[in-house]
Amino acid sequence: MSIFVDQNTRVLVQGITGREGQFHTRQCVAYGTRVVAGVTPGKGGQQMDEVPVFDTVRQAVAATGADCSLIFVPPPFAADAILEAAEAGVSVIVAITEGIPVMDMLKVKNYIQNKPVRLIGPNCPGIITPGACKIGIMPGVIHKPGGPIGVVSRSGTLTYEVVHQLTGQGIGQTTCIGIGGDPVNGTNFIDCLSAFEADPETRGIVMVGEIGGSAEEEAAAWIAANGSKPVVGFIAGLTAPPGRRMGHAGAIVSGGSGTAEGKIAAMRQSGIQVCEDLGTLGEMCARVFG
Amino acid sequence: MKIHEYQAKELFGRFDVPIPTGRAAFSVEEAATAAEDLGGYPVVVKAQIHAGGRGKGGGVKLARSREEVATVAGEILGMTLVTHQTGPEGRLVKKVLVEQGLDIAKELYLSLLPDRGSAKYLIMASEAGGMDIETVAAETPEKIVKVWVDPLIGLQSFHVREVGFGLNLPAAAMKPFTKLLTNLFRLFVELDCSLVEINPLVLTADDRVLALDAKVNFDDNALYRHKDILDFRDLDEEDPLEVEASAHHLNYIKLDGNVGNMVNGAGLAMATMDIIKRAGASPANFLDVGGGASAEMVENGFRIILSDPNVSGILINIFGGILRCDVLAQGVVEAARKTCINVPVVVRMEGTNVEEGRHILAESGLDLTSAVDLKDAATKVAAIVK
DSSP states (O other), X not given: OOSSOOTTOEEEEETTTSHHHHHHHHHHXXXXXXXXXXXXXXXXXXXXXXXXXXXXXXXXXXXXXXXXXXXXXXXXXXXXXXXXXXXXXXXEEEEOOOOOOHHHHHHHHHHHTTSSOEEEXXXXXXXXXXXXXXXXXXXXXXXXXXXXXEEEESOSHHHHHHHHHHHHTTOEEEEEEEOOSSSSOSSOHHHHHHHHHHOTTOOEEEEEEESSSSHHHHHHHHHHHHOOSOEEEXXXXXXXXXXXXXXXXHHHHHGGGGSHHHHHHHHHHTTOEEOSOGGGHHHHHHHHHO | OBOOHHHHHHHHHHTTOOOOOEEEESSHHHHHHHXXXXXXXXXXXEEOOSOSOTTTTTOEEEESSHHHHHHHHHHHTTOEEOOTTTOTTOEEOOOEEEEEOOOEEEEEEEEEEEETTTTXXXXXXXXXXXXXXXXXXXXXXXXXXXXXXXXXXXXXXXXXXXXXXXXXXXXXXXXXXXHHHHHHHHHHHHTTEEEEEEEEEXXXXXXXXXXXXXXXXXXXXXXXXXXHHHTTOOGGGSOHHHHHHHHTTOEEEEOSSSEEEEESSHXXXXXXXHHHHHTTOOBSEEEEOOTTOOHHHHHHHHHHHHTSTTOOEEEEEEEESSSOHHHHHHHHHHHHHHSOOOSOEXXXXXXXXXXXXXXXXXXXXXXXXXXXXXXXXXXXHHHHHO
C-alpha cells in the first residue's frame, strides 16, 4: 500500500523538453514510473525518448488517460501550469518548480481548494512509493520498498538524508512525500499524516520540518488528537539567525511558533520522538520503530 | 527585498496613499534646503536604514529652524545607529528623510501581508499605533483587528469597513481611510509585497489619515516582474559577501562562526549548521547552492566561503538530487585549482551520480578529507577546528 500514488499512476510531465524535465523524466522512467505523456506548448507531436509530447495538458489527458502531472515549468509560468493541470482533470499535481511568487500561489491554492485534485509542492522533491513509482527528482536508489514507514518533509535533500539513514538501518518506506519549502503549498503535514494513519501498511511516520510558520505545531496537535502510530520528528534550523527572510509583521501571526525550539517543544508535547542530532536519526528510528 | 522608508513613501505617492510632505537628503546642506522647501517648521529628520526602532536609537529628531535641521542632520548623518534590529554593530546612516511635522490626534497601526497559514491576504490594524506590534500582540491581543481577504475576490468594501470600525475611527476619517486602505491594498498586490506596514498611521487633528512611517518588503521570487523596484536596492544595507553571493545566484548568509559550509537544499543546509554546532564548533555561514547548481556556482560558493577570514575549516555536504554529485565534484576541483585553499576541507556526498563524484575527487589529487556519513562528517570537522 501507499498514499496518493502507486504503480498504476499515469504520469504526464509539464515542461518535459527542458533540461531538468528531460533529465528527471528519464530517471523516473528508469525507476519504473509510467510516464505516458509530456507537455510543452509548441512542441506537440514530437517525442521525448518514447514519450509523446502534446501542446496542452487537456490534449495529453484525452490521448493518454494521464491522472498525475509532474511540473518542471519555470516560475513565471508555473502557476498557470498548475491551474492548467487542475482544469484538465488530473487528480494529483506534483510541482517541483522553486521560486513561484507567493501572490500566484495564494490564488492557485484558493482556486483548487474545492476541486478534486491534490497539489503536492511547489518547491518540493515530489513523491515516491519505493518500488512502484517515483514522481519527482529524488534519487530513487536510496529508497527501500515495502514499508513500513511513511516519510513527510518540508525539505528536499534533507528528506534524502533521512530516507538514506532509514534504508541504512534496513527500514523500508511506504511512501515518501516532500510537501515543499514554500510558505504556501498544496498538501500539508496533516493531509499526509492522516493518509499515513489510514494506510494499513504504514506502521510509523517520520516527519521532517523546519523553522517558519506553524505547520509543525498544527501537525503535532493533530497527532495528539488523532495519531495511533509512532512518529519520529526532526526540525532543522536551531542555529538559524532570527529575522532573516521572515517579515516583522509575519512573526506576529505565528507568535513564538516559528522557531525550531517552539516546534520541537510542541512535537514532544504531542508524544512525537524528536531527534536533535540528524547524524543519529536512523538509529533512533530503528529503536522507535523496531 | 527591503527598501528604505523614503523609497516606500515614493511608492505610496505613486499609488495615492497619503504621506507627509518630505524629501530624502544625503548631506547636511541638502537636509537644510529640503526643510526650507517644506515651507514651515517644525520638521522631522529621520535616519534611513533598513531597520526598525530608529527613534529609540536617536535616529529620528524634531527641528524647529533651518539651523536646528543642520545640527540634527549633522548628528544623524554618519552616525552608527544601533537598534534592536541592527545587532550590536549598528548601521551607518548615509541618508535622512526630512518631513513636515504634523498635528497628530491619534497613532494607529496598519499592515498587509500574505498569511501563509490561511493562504489569504491578511490586514492587521490596531489602535495601539506607534508601539512595537509584537508587544501589543503579546500584551493586549484584543487591540489587534485582523481581516482576511480571499485572493480570488480581492478587497471588498466590507473588508475596509471591518478594519475602519475596528479602529474606532471618527466618522469624518472613514472616507479618507477607505481611500488609503484601498490604494495601499492595490500597491500590496500589484507589487508582490511580502509585507506593507505603516506604524504609525496617523489621524490628524483635522481628520486626515496619513502614513507617518512606511515599511515595504518584496517577495524576491516576484522581482522578475518588477524591474523598476530593483532600482531601490541599496547594497550598503547588505553584507558585501551576501551581495557577491546573490550576484552568482547563491543563497548565502554570513554568520559569525568558524566552520564554512556548502550544502544543497535549504533544509539540509540548516540541519548541517545545526550539526556543526552540536559537534562543538560554530557555523560561519548558511550556503545553499541550490538544486540546479552548476560547477561554476559551486566554485563561486567556495570562493565566497574562503573570503571570510573567520573560516578555519570547511564542510561540504551534498545529497545529490537535481544537483548531481559529479557536477559538485567538478566545481570543487575547479575551485581548488583556481583558489588557494588554506583550510582543511571535509567532503561528504551521497545520491545521484555519487560514484562519479567520488571518482572525480579521488583522481584530482586534492587534499580533501572525505566522510562516509553525516555523523562521520560532523566528527571530522569538529576535530579539525579544535
